[in-house]
Amino acid sequence: SQQGEEDPQALSIQEGENATMNCSYKTSINNLQWYRQNSGRGLVHLILIRSNEREKHSGRLRVTLDTSKKSSSLLITASRAADTASYFCATAGDSNYQLIWGAGTKLIIKP
Amino acid sequence: GAGVSQSPRYKVAKRGQDVALRCDPISGHVSLFWYQQALGQGPEFLTYFQNEAQLDKSGLPSDRFFAERPEGSVSTLKIQRTQQEDSAVYLCASSPGGGGNQPQHFGDGTRLSIL
Numbered sequence: 001s002q003q004g005e006e007d008p009q010a011l012s013i014q015e016g017e018n019a020t021m022n023c024s025y026k027t028s029i030n031n032l033q034w035y036r037q038n039s040g041r042g043l044v045h046l047i048l049i050r051s052n053e054r055e056k057h058s059g060r061l062r063v064t065l066d067t068s069k070k071s072s073s074l075l076i077t078a079s080r081a082a083d084t085a086s087y088f089c090a091t092a093g094d095s096n097y098q099l100i101w102g103a104g105t106k107l108i109i110k111p
Numbered sequence: 112g113a114g115v116s117q118s119p120r121y122k123v124a125k126r127g128q129d130v131a132l133r134c135d136p137i138s139g140h141v142s143l144f145w146y147q148q149a150l151g152q153g154p155e156f157l158t159y160f161q162n163e164a165q166l167d168k169s170g171l172p173s174d175r176f177f178a179e180r181p182e183g184s185v186s187t188l189k190i191q192r193t194q195q196e197d198s199a200v201y202l203c204a205s206s207p208g209g210g211g212n213q214p215q216h217f218g219d220g221t222r223l224s225i226l
Contacts, residue, residue, distance in 0.1 A: 030212055042115070042202060042217030043154070088153050092211030097142065098167070099211050101153030 005102055006089060012108040019076040021105040023089030024069075030094045032065055032072050037086045037104070046074075046087075079109045113137075117203050117218035124193050125226050132188045132221045134203030140216070142209055143186050145178055146202040148220070154202055160186060161209050172197075193225045 007022045023032070031050045035043040047063045049056045049072065056063045062075040076083055086106045090099040116135040124130050136143050142161055146154035147170075156170040162183040171178070175193075180186040190197055200222050204215035 033214065035217075040219070040222075042117075042219045043204075043215075045214035045216070048214055090153075097159055097161075097209060097211040098156050099144075099215065101155070103151070103153050 006087070006105040008105060009103070010106045010108070012110060013079060015079060015081055015109050015111050017079055019079050019083070019107055019109075021074045021087050021107070023072045023074070023102055025072075025089075025091045025100070025102075026070065027091075027093065029067070029091045031092050032063075033090045033092070033099065034061075034063060034072075034074050035088045035090065037088065039085075043088065076107075079107075081109050081111050083107060084109045115203055115205055115216050115218035117201075117221050119221060120219065121222050121224075123224045123226060126193060126195060128193055129189065129191045130193055130223065132190075132201050132223070134186045134188070134205075134218060136184065136186070136203070136205030137207075137216055138184070140205035140207055142206045142213075142215075143180055144204045144206075144215060145186070145188050146204065147172075148200045148202055150199075157188070157201075190223075193223075195225045198223055198225045 005024050033048045034046040037043045049063050049065045060077045065072045086104040088104045090101045118133045145157040148154045158178045159167040160180040175191045177189045200220040202220045204217045206213045206215045
């Protein structure tokens with residue numbers, strides 16, 4: 001079963017614009033992780049944010065977490081064609097090792 | 112190795128045949144996960160190993176699915192008497208320690224097509 005829901009399901013923007021993707025989840029978490037998947041490839045870890053953190057940055061990526069709303073957002077600034085991929089959020093609870101995944105946002109960056 | 116390696120990358124089998132999918136995790140990684148990913152969906156958990164111990168196999172769809180990691184490194188996912196609904200991408204991931212509190216490192220998957 002999938003816990004996370006990404007929004008939007010698909011996003012198409014011009015190169016250079018910012019892209020924002022949202023993730024909502026249902027149960028309490030220990031951390032939330034964002035991954036990228038290029039077509040036909042495996043997933044690549046981007047950022048892990050713990051439940052006691054509100055914001056985290058990595059290069060052009062900014063992730064926020066609002067545990068009261070059970071939601072997270074991923075912002076990619078100054079998008080590039082190479083950012084074209086599907087982006088997934090995954091949540092980890094306190095008591096187990098499973099990551100529960102959303103269905104992903106498909107991001108297309110138009111040159 | 113440098114990353115998680117899966118083989119074969121593509122597998123086509125006739126309905127009823129048995130298949131075996133291999134995962135070579137990053138050397139020294141304790142945790143190993145198998146996922147099934149349908150087109151346009153996120154990964155669905157199948158099973159979890161900590162070293163050679165299979166601690167959770169709750170996600171395996173049926174008793175036709177079997178996974179092992181006998182020496183705590185390479186893992187094999189076996190599907191017996193394949194059905195068309197088994198067609199999917201099978202992803203393997205590993206992480207350094209136990210638990211879900213670390214990033215997982217993924218292979219590129221095996222795309223399984225059952226005719």
